Amino acid sequence: MRVKQERPVEKIVRPFQEFADRQSSGGVLLIVAAVIALVWANSPWGESYASLWGSELAVGLGEFSLSKDLTLWINDGLMAVFFLVVGLEIKREILVGELSSPKNAALPIAAAIGGAAIPAVIYIALNAGTEGAAGWGVPMATDIAFALGVLALLGERVPVALKVFLTALAIVDDIVAVLVIAFFYTSEISWSALAAGAGFLAALIVANLIGVGRTLMYVVLGMGLWLALLHSGVHATIAGVLLAFTVPATSFINPGEFLERGRYVLDRFEQAGEKGEDVLTNEERQAALHALNRATYKLEPPLHELEHALHPWVVFAIMPLFALANAGVPLGGGIGEALASPVALGIVGGLVIGKQLGVTLFAWLAVRSGLSELPEGVSWRHVYGAAWLAGIGFTMSLFIADLAFVGTDLLETAKLGILAASLISGVVGWTILRSIALREGGG
Numbered sequence: 001m002r003v004k005q006e007r008p009v010e011k012i013v014r015p016f017q018e019f020a021d022r023q024s025s026g027g028v029l030l031i032v033a034a035v036i037a038l039v040w041a042n043s044p045w046g047e048s049y050a051s052l053w054g055s056e057l058a059v060g061l062g063e064f065s066l067s068k069d070l071t072l073w074i075n076d077g078l079m080a081v082f083f084l085v086v087g088l089e090i091k092r093e094i095l096v097g098e099l100s101s102p103k104n105a106a107l108p109i110a111a112a113i114g115g116a117a118i119p120a121v122i123y124i125a126l127n128a129g130t131e132g133a134a135g136w137g138v139p140m141a142t143d144i145a146f147a148l149g150v151l152a153l154l155g156e157r158v159p160v161a162l163k164v165f166l167t168a169l170a171i172v173d174d175i176v177a178v179l180v181i182a183f184f185y186t187s188e189i190s191w192s193a194l195a196a197g198a199g200f201l202a203a204l205i206v207a208n209l210i211g212v213g214r215t216l217m218y219v220v221l222g223m224g225l226w227l228a229l230l231h232s233g234v235h236a237t238i239a240g241v242l243l244a245f246t247v248p249a250t251s252f253i254n255p256g257e258f259l260e261r262g263r264y265v266l267d268r269f270e271q272a273g274e275k276g277e278d279v280l281t282n283e284e285r286q287a288a289l290h291a292l293n294r295a296t297y298k299l300e301p302p303l304h305e306l307e308h309a310l311h312p313w314v315v316f317a318i319m320p321l322f323a324l325a326n327a328g329v330p331l332g333g334g335i336g337e338a339l340a341s342p343v344a345l346g347i348v349g350g351l352v353i354g355k356q357l358g359v360t361l362f363a364w365l366a367v368r369s370g371l372s373e374l375p376e377g378v379s380w381r382h383v384y385g386a387a388w389l390a391g392i393g394f395t396m397s398l399f400i401a402d403l404a405f406v407g408t409d410l411l412e413t414a415k416l417g418i419l420a421a422s423l424i425s426g427v428v429g430w431t432i433l434r435s436i437a438l439r440e441g442g443g
Contacts, residue, residue: 037326148170200221247306344416
């Protein structure tokens with residue numbers, strides 16, 4: 001049998017494809033971006049870091065013009081795409097994933113609620129009545145990419161059920177974070193802009209109800225929704241979540257019909273080979289390919305199509321870019337003083353102590369009360385290790401900190417607390433789960 005020779009370009013591209021396929025890749029890129037940002041901000045070229053992300057960028061068409069600095073374009077614009085993917089993942093999990101079964105969903109839901117509530121309480125206890133009180137939402141968040149990236153570093157030594165549990169927990173955590181941002185971190189409301197946003201949202205719902213399957217329609221209407229919310233006072237990234245929940249999750253033909261069409265089209269394709277193998281010169285084969293593409297397009301739900309198309313951009317471009325633009329904290333000589341401030345202590349205490357305590361305690365209560373049960377192969381030590389990983393706040397925590405402390409000196413202090421807490425939580429969580437794997441003979 002003749003083996004197809006690998007082309008030179010495939011040899012170059014293959015390592016990058018293998019890297020992209022690994023679960024840990026997103027977390028690795030986030031770490032690299034954060035380290036670059038920290039080194040850059042504290043190097044002799046630190047001023048260029050602040051100058052770059054503070055540069056104004058204007059986008060205009062006719063009399064309409066929108067001007068923001070680069071950081072805001074990333075935080076308000078690109079992060080809306082991040083929230084769109086988060087919303088699509090949430091919708092998928094609710095419809096067909098771990099959150100679709102009440103008994104399966106009870107454990108991660110309870111764990112996520114505990115992992116959000118107790119960190120917030122710890123933060124409030126240390127900051128009530130101070131100028132840092134607005135940051136109570138910062139330690140509530142879990143960074144799903146970082147947490148799963150650390151877990152993926154352990155490979156098959158970690159039960160698959162634990163990965164599913166942590167994923168579901170992080171998704172519920174994202175729902176909580178989205179609600180917190182929507183209800184508590186909004187500026188003054190512009191009712192006219194909000195009404196325009198409601199109009200775009202209504203159009204998206206109607207498109208879903210009448211069976212519009214073209215994702216382009218949802219993208220265009222979603223951009224209108226984003227612009228309206230950008231001027232409304234409700235944070236623009238919420239548009240991503242609202243858009244996600246209007247994208248259809250159903251196929252427009254059933255699998256049986258697809259198989260019937262597919263077999264017929266493939267037969268046509270095979271028979272057309274008598275007129276030449278080259279598709280470029282064989283019109284019948286071209287027509288068969290188009291027919292097969294249309295059938296495939298109708299079978300794949302728009303939700304899956306959009307999530308599949310956007311996920312690599314979010315993991316490998318948007319999130320690292322967000323980290324690069326937001327993680328550059330000038331450390332100077334007052335690191336100890338900054339970490340000793342109530343804001344940093346509240347964040348570190350919330351993410352490091354509150355997360356592990358809240359996730360473990362509320363998961364135990366869910367099992368003890370009979371609402372749920374531990375997944376097969378998962379022990380309480382596994383849950384405790386995962387609870388530490390839930391203390392990696394990073395992306396969402398940085399995002400909420402920017403909303404809570406925008407324009408104040410406390411933002412840099414909050415960022416420092418987030419970075420310290422995420423590092424501690426990641427290292428301890430990895431160490432706990434690795435020791436369990438070694439003890440059970442998985443090393």
